[in-house]
Amino acid sequence: IKETPVRAMIHAAAEFVPTPATLIALVVVATPTSKGLAGMFIGDLVAAWGAAADLSSERHIVWVDKPFRRVLSCAPPMYDELWTAGKAMYKLEPALAEDGELIIFAPHLDVVSHVHGKYIYEIGYHVLPYFLKQWDRFKHVPLGILAHSTHVRGDGRFENGIEYPRASVALATKIPPEACAQLALGYRDPDEINVAEWQNLEEDGILYVPKAGEMLYRVREQPEAQ
Structure with missing residues (x-):
């Protein structure tokens, strides 16, 4: 990199x-x-x-030996909108396994973006090919907002009108389920998440990040088998 x-x-x-x-x-x-x-x-x-x-x-990078299938990524209160709390996803995505799940856990958060919310609710969160292959539909949206959308949604494909995200992303915030659905993100009830149940399970492919968004996580390149 x-x-x-x-x-x-x-x-x-x-x-x-x-x-x-x-x-x-x-x-x-x-x-x-x-x-x-x-x-x-x-x-x-x-x-x-x-x-x-x-x-x-x-x-500035936390190097791990293998990707995780589930990640509870806690966005601290200094991120008061998803526009900034989205870092809890894209700082962790390189360490998220194929078909894995990442939950942005931020019980305090109730706003997508004070400035850009209108556009984000219009387009939702999608993989990059979703926008590129339908450019006429989205070309009016500022590029920075499209970039934010793809960063939070992560990598994936868009083929024959169907989106195939590499992994699932869910919000455990004050943003209600119907709003999450409009944003094309999953929903988790933050009151039902017990942080203790996520801790110290790295060997089982589960990662708990208590203050996400600052450190980048990446998987070390493994030597090829002889």
Whole structure:
């Protein structure tokens, strides 16, 4: 995830800047066990960035050995709308198994988006091909809102008019069941979720994340069998 097309474009654009540049790249952490500066790299633009990115992959990503089939992703009260609490999904999706289930648990949350709610209720949450293959239907919607929709819904396919999400996503919030259905998301009653029943079950493929949205979760690449 270090070398991406966007990063390549940034580096290419920087080559057109005539003024010599020295990069100061900071890696900052804010976790329950560590807060502050994790590293500072000064030097050539690409080299300093590369060193900072390498450290960031160690400090900002939780690496797991295998994907989880069920995830209870708790969005803290600082996320007061689904527009921001959606990070509880897309920060965890890389560690979610095929056909798995992720529940965004946020009993305090009762708003999809104060600013963009009208559009989001109109289009719902869907996989990217759902929009691309029906572009004339959705081309009036701002791209940032479409991106938010696909990030929360996750990866999947859209074939012959049928959507096939890679995994299921449900809300356990104050947003009522009928609104979740309109949004094309599942519903779970937050009062019926016992957090203790989700804890310490990683070996069974169940993950509990008490403060989701800040750390990215990814599955380590496993060595190929000889």
